[in-house]
Every structure is written in C-alpha cells, then in structure tokens.
Amino acid sequence: MAVVRAHRPGRIVVLARLGLAMALVATLGAGSASQPLAAEAGLAPKCAYADTLTRYRATSDWYRSLLDTRYRLSRAYAPADLVRANRSGASGPGSIRRIALADLTAMYRAARAAGAPFAIQSAYRSYAQQVSTFNRWVLEDGYASALLGSARPGHSEHQLGTVLDLKTPGGPPPWDVADWGTTRAGAWLARNSWRYGFIVSYPRAKSPAATCYRYEPWHVRYFGRTIATRIHKSSLAAREWLYLKGATTTWSGGSPNPTPVPTPSPIPSPTATPSADPADAPSALPTDQPASPSVDPSPSVDPSPSVDASPPAEASPSVDPSPPVEASPSADVPMP
Numbered sequence: 001m002a003v004v005r006a007h008r009p010g011r012i013v014v015l016a017r018l019g020l021a022m023a024l025v026a027t028l029g030a031g032s033a034s035q036p037l038a039a040e041a042g043l044a045p046k047c048a049y050a051d052t053l054t055r056y057r058a059t060s061d062w063y064r065s066l067l068d069t070r071y072r073l074s075r076a077y078a079p080a081d082l083v084r085a086n087r088s089g090a091s092g093p094g095s096i097r098r099i100a101l102a103d104l105t106a107m108y109r110a111a112r113a114a115g116a117p118f119a120i121q122s123a124y125r126s127y128a129q130q131v132s133t134f135n136r137w138v139l140e141d142g143y144a145s146a147l148l149g150s151a152r153p154g155h156s157e158h159q160l161g162t163v164l165d166l167k168t169p170g171g172p173p174p175w176d177v178a179d180w181g182t183t184r185a186g187a188w189l190a191r192n193s194w195r196y197g198f199i200v201s202y203p204r205a206k207s208p209a210a211t212c213y214r215y216e217p218w219h220v221r222y223f224g225r226t227i228a229t230r231i232h233k234s235s236l237a238a239r240e241w242l243y244l245k246g247a248t249t250t251w252s253g254g255s256p257n258p259t260p261v262p263t264p265s266p267i268p269s270p271t272a273t274p275s276a277d278p279a280d281a282p283s284a285l286p287t288d289q290p291a292s293p294s295v296d297p298s299p300s301v302d303p304s305p306s307v308d309a310s311p312p313a314e315a316s317p318s319v320d321p322s323p324p325v326e327a328s329p330s331a332d333v334p335m336p
C-alpha cells in the first residue's frame with residue numbers, strides 16, 4: 001500500500017475525486033446499511049461508509065468498540081493510561097494503554113525467543129493525527145486507494161490505544177515490504193499473537209471483504225487473552241466476531257480477563273485501595289459470558305506477568321490538543 005506513485009495528483013483533482021468516491025461509496029453502502037444484523041447470520045454487514053459513533057465507546061469498552069468504515073470514535077476519545085510502548089522491550093515509538101503492556105511484553109519476549117523479534121512502527125494515534133495521516137495517503141495514492149489502506153479520522157483502531165503496527169527490527173515500514181506476513185516476525189505473529197491477547201485485525205484471508213481494509217499482517221489489536229482466544233477459535237475476523245457478539249447492539253461477547261494488569265504493589269500507598277485501575281475495569285462481568293466452552297486461553301509461553309513494577313510515571317496521555325484542522329499531509333505514519 002504505501003506504494004509511492006510516480007504521479008502526484010494536484011490537490012483540486014484529489015478533492016474532486018474525493019467527492020466522487022464518497023458519493024459512490026455512499027451509494028454502494030446504502031443497501032446494506034438498513035439491513036437488520038440478524039439477517040446477516042453472524043457475518044458482519046457489507047462494508048459501507050458512514051460516520052456513526054460506535055455503540056460501545058467508553059475507554060473501558062476497549063475490547064468491544066467496533067471500528068470499521070462505518071463506526072467511529074469521537075474526536076475526544078483518548079485513553080488516560082497511555083504508557084510508552086517500548087517499555088515492553090520492543091523498540092520503537094508511540095504509546096499503548098497500560099492494560100496491554102504486560103501481554104505485549106510477554107509477546108515480545110516469546111517472539112524474540114523464537115527468533116522472530118519485532119519492533120514497533122506506530123502505536124496510539126489521536127484523532128488529530130488520523131486527520132493528517134489519512135490526508136497524506138489521499139495525496140499519495142488517491143482517495144479510493146487511501147480508503148482501503150487507511151482509516152478516516154475517528155475510524156482508526158489506533159485511537160483505542162490498544163493497537164500496534166509492528167515491523168522487523170531495523171527494517172523499513174512493514175507496508176514497504178512485499179509481504180511482511182511472510183517475514184519471521186510476521187509469520188510468528190499470525191500464528192501466535194492471539195496467545196498473548198493480540199489479534200491481527202486485517203488478515204489475508206478476510207481482507208478486504210470482511211475487514212473493509214487491505215491485508216495488514218502488521219496491525220494487531222489487543223483484546224486480552226480470553227477474548228482473543230475466542231476470536232481466534234471462531235476463525236472469524238475480529239470485525240466479524242464483534243458484530244456477531246453484539247458490538248453494535250447488545251453485547252454478548254463476555255469481558256476480558258484482567259489478569260495481565262500488573263499490580264501496583266510496590267507503591268507504598270498508605271490508603272491501600274486494592275483496585276489498580278477502576279476506571280478500566282470491564283463493566284459487565286459475569287452475566288454476558290458466552291455459552292461456548294471457553295477454551296483454555298493460557299498460552300504455552302511465558303506466563304509470568306513480570307512487567308512494569310515501576311510507577312506510572314509517564315502516563316500523561318497525549319490527548320489531541322487542537323481540534324483537528326484539515327491538516328496538512330505531513331504525518332510520518334500511515335495505515336488504519
């Protein structure tokens with residue numbers, strides 16, 4: 001996707017094309033938009049383009065917020081518990097939510113031990129960053145191509161703070177590799193990331209028909225090990241599974257097992273409130289567990305959640321400060 005075209009269409013041309021494409025897309029999507037989800041028999045509805053706020057959109061809904069070309073987060077959505085992603089041991093820029101750090105660390109160590117280490121290409125992306133990212137791809141590849149390879153502002157899973165684009169350490173951006181999924185790290189992730197709670201959102205077999213985006217072997221979203229295991233066993237794309245479990249209606253997909261959250265025990269807090277992070281405790285606990293004989297989510301590797309005993313020093317969330325201006329296409333990071 002990050003194919004750099006020889007020609008650079010002028011801005012006016014791009015904007016005109018943009019309007020055309022949107023009109024076309026809206027027309028195509030109109031049919032399925034009104035179709036009841038039940039009629040889809042468990043499959044996600046066809047890809048349509050809209051700007052509907054996703055149903056579960058509190059930061060505590062991170063595991064069930066459905067984001068695709070139709071559903072989005074608000075501009076103001078920004079997790080409050082972001083930490084540097086490289087605290088996992090994987091090098092690279094960006095932030096992820098603290099709730100994903102222990103499992104990311106475990107995944108990185110296992111990948112490295114298997115001879116398939118990865119690095120971080122990009123991580124949390126604010127709404128404002130998405131504006132410039134998407135505009136950059138429009139200028140680079142044209143609107144129709146940008147739609148398939150990048151998310152419109154608010155629609156990116158990266159805004160959740162639980163999503164990473166991974167790469168080969170020292171290598172180019174993964175989208176500049178012919179098929180990053182065939183690299184050691186890419187192939188390892190495809191087989192194993194679910195064991196650590198991460199799901200490849202846009203797998204080859206499902207993209208773009210079921211995921212609405214091009215195949216992206218580098219883009220992983222954290223669901224926690226319990227839910228990631230269910231998604232993996234379902235053989236569905238994450239988007240399909242979320243629809244199936246009521247992410248746009250009534251949620252029936254269960255809640256994530258909060259095991260990986262590192263306990264802040266070393267902090268000598270006198271008024272010991274045990275709950276580490278109440279704001280992010282999944283709201284609905286037992287009632288909505290699926291009837292499925294939930295398979296043993298514990299992976300074979302590295303059960304030690306030995307991460308991050310240090311106090312949350314740098315948790316300050318980099319909330320998008322400025323209202324997203326129609327940004328200049330100068331971002332350094334692409335992709336949904």
Ligand SMILES: [Zn+2]
Nearest residue numbers: 165219335336
């Ligand atoms: Zn991505």
